[in-house]
Amino acid sequence: MKLLTYLITGCLILGLVPFAATRAESTVVANTSTSDIKATIINKLVVAYGGPALLNADSIKVVDYNKGPWPGEGETPDVPELWRINEELTIDYKNQRKSLLSYRVPRTTLDLEKWIQQGDSTVMYDILHKKYSVENWAKFERLGASLERSSDTLQAKRLAGLVSEVQYSGDEYYRGRLQQKLMLKHASGERYTYFVDKTSGLIHKILRQHPRAGDMLYIFSNHQTTGELAFARDMNFFVNGQLRLSSVHRDLELNPDLTTAFSGFNDFTAWGETIENPGLTAKKLTDNVYQAGSGRALTVFIEQADYYIAMGAADAIEENFAAIKQVSKHDKPLKYFVVTHHHNANVRGLDNALSLGAMLVVAESHQETILKHVSDALVAEKLLVVPPRESFTLGDVTLFDIATAHAQHYLLAYLPAAKMVLAEDHYVTELKTAKPRIYHDMVRFAKALDELELDVATLVDIRGWRQFTMEEFREWTSDFTPKHCPEGYSICANG
Numbered sequence: 400m401k402l403l404t405y406l407i408t409g410c411l412i413l414g415l416v417p418f419a420a421t422r423a424e425s426t427v428v429a430n431t432s433t434s435d436i437k438a439t440i441i442n443k444l445v446v447a448y449g450g451p452a453l454l455n456a457d458s459i460k461v462v463d464y465n466k467g468p469w470p471g472e473g474e475t476p477d478v479p480e481l482w483r484i485n486e487e488l489t490i491d492y493k494n495q496r497k498s499l500l501s502y503r504v505p506r507t508t509l510d511l512e513k514w515i516q517q518g519d520s521t522v523m524y525d526i527l528h529k530k531y532s533v534e535n536w537a538k539f540e541r542l543g544a545s546l547e548r549s550s551d552t553l554q555a556k557r558l559a560g561l562v563s564e565v566q567y568s569g570d571e572y573y574r575g576r577l578q579q580k581l582m583l584k585h586a587s588g589e590r591y592t593y594f595v596d597k598t599s600g601l602i603h604k605i606l607r608q609h610p611r612a613g614d615m616l617y618i619f620s621n622h623q624t625t626g627e628l629a630f631a632r633d634m635n636f637f638v639n640g641q642l643r644l645s646s647v648h649r650d651l652e653l654n655p656d657l658t659t660a661f662s663g664f665n666d667f668t669a670w671g672e673t674i675e676n677p678g679l680t681a682k683k684l685t686d687n688v689y690q691a692g693s694g695r696a697l698t699v700f701i702e703q704a705d706y707y708i709a710m711g712a713a714d715a716i717e718e719n720f721a722a723i724k725q726v727s728k729h730d731k732p733l734k735y736f737v738v739t740h741h742h743n744a745n746v747r748g749l750d751n752a753l754s755l756g757a758m759l760v761v762a763e764s765h766q767e768t769i770l771k772h773v774s775d776a777l778v779a780e781k782l783l784v785v786p787p788r789e790s791f792t793l794g795d796v797t798l799f800d801i802a803t804a805h806a807q808h809y810l811l812a813y814l815p816a817a818k819m820v821l822a823e824d825h826y827v828t829e830l831k832t833a834k835p836r837i838y839h840d841m842v843r844f845a846k847a848l849d850e851l852e853l854d855v856a857t858l859v860d861i862r863g864w865r866q867f868t869m870e871e872f873r874e875w876t877s878d879f880t881p882k883h884c885p886e887g888y889s890i891c892a893n894g
Contacts, residue, residue, distance in 0.1 A: 671833030714748030
């Protein structure tokens with residue numbers, strides 16, 4: 400790194416590093432070794448993005464406001480949800496610490512958080528609720544990693560120290576301009592290909608190939624210089640060819656004021672103790688009702704005289720089903736699997752439920768979507784369809800097709816004998832006993848529940864282990880007030 404810095408500095412002083420490659424230079428590159436080509440590309444790349452100012456920066460602040468579609472997460476299956484994400488990441492390289500200010504507008508709620516990572520400690524401040532939690536999993540390398548990946552400037556800084564690890568993989572045209580490709584492969588199998596403009600040294604594309612997630616493509620354009628550093632004012636992000644994010648506003652600051660960035664909030668209180676995730680767990684919730692799984696891959700099973708009904712995570716249903724049968728001591732078949740709604744996590748792994756012999760119970764408006772997520776050609780015969788806005792009896796379970804802020808058609812499960820409601824994704828929390836964060840999805844769900852006029856004592860969100868009483872749920876949602884951007888926060892000033 401030091402040698403590269405000295406070379407760049409010396410070339411800049413002597414005026415020997417041009418920003419445009421001549422025909423003679425191209426001939427020289429063609430006759431040099433791969434190692435020399437890599438060094439030449441990265442040399443030009445670093446110079447293009449700021450040279451010594453980039454390499455020797457004590458701190459950098461990157462700003463990225465974007466929005467984009469999230470397929471499969473909308474209120475209805477045919478229209479994707481649009482999320483807005485505004486983030487400002489400050490990296491203090493000198494002291495190896497980070498600060499992230501994040502504003503997100505997903506579906507019907509607002510999130511405004513400030514994360515401060517210093518040493519082995521990371522604190523997340525929920526500004527809209529004046530609460531904080533300790534999130535020490537967010538180490539220096541992990542906090543703001545997605546924002547670093549989408550910053551061409553920070554990627555250039557990273558490549559400067561990886562000359563020996565990257566491979567030159569030939570040239571390719573992009574929009575009629577020749578790009579030199581550098582490939583970096585991680586031990587995990589993930590591979591990055593950087594498309595560096597042969598003339599300017601700027602990054603125009605990064606192809607990130609993940610063994611499971613597929614191909615992720617970052618497109619950079621409208622490069623400008625602020626202070627001494629160059630950066631792309633525009634960035635578009637694609638996942639497997641589909642647009643996922645598009646930049647709205649991007650900015651960059653060299654050596655910003657760190658006092659504000661790393662200041663916390665003395666008047667915030669802790670959210671409270673959280674439920675530990677012990678790995679695969681199975682337990683009895685009430686008579687004939689069981690829950691099993693790990694993480695968020697949880698499934699609930701309702702035992703009937705001769706079979707089980709299940710709902711929740713289908714991708715882990717085989718191991719979860721085996722686990723609850725160890726608790727119930729009753730080896731009965733799985734007859735029905737209720738697909739509560741159409742979102743990605745809820746339609747993942749449905750082939751697993753079918754392989755266990757279950758019929759899929761779906762809302763009428765979701766059946767076409769469900770059929771797209773299974774491989775069984777005869778699956779139409781394995782669907783049990785719930786008519787719109789009607790109640791539907793399945794053993795001793797009653798299903799109601801209701802409208803929530805989360806989904807226009809949602810199958811709520813009610814167990815009259817236990818006075819229990821089973822749902823997904825509407826009021827889950829990891830807090831052991833404290834009042835959870837209240838948001839609009841919960842408020843609308845509570846109103847829909849009241850409209851059904853059911854006798855409810857307990858609410859279970861299949862995604863978590865915490866149970867609520869109906870009294871708690873009504874109390875928490877009845878005093879809900881919508882949140883707004885606090886004064887002084889430009890990151891969310893436009894709503």
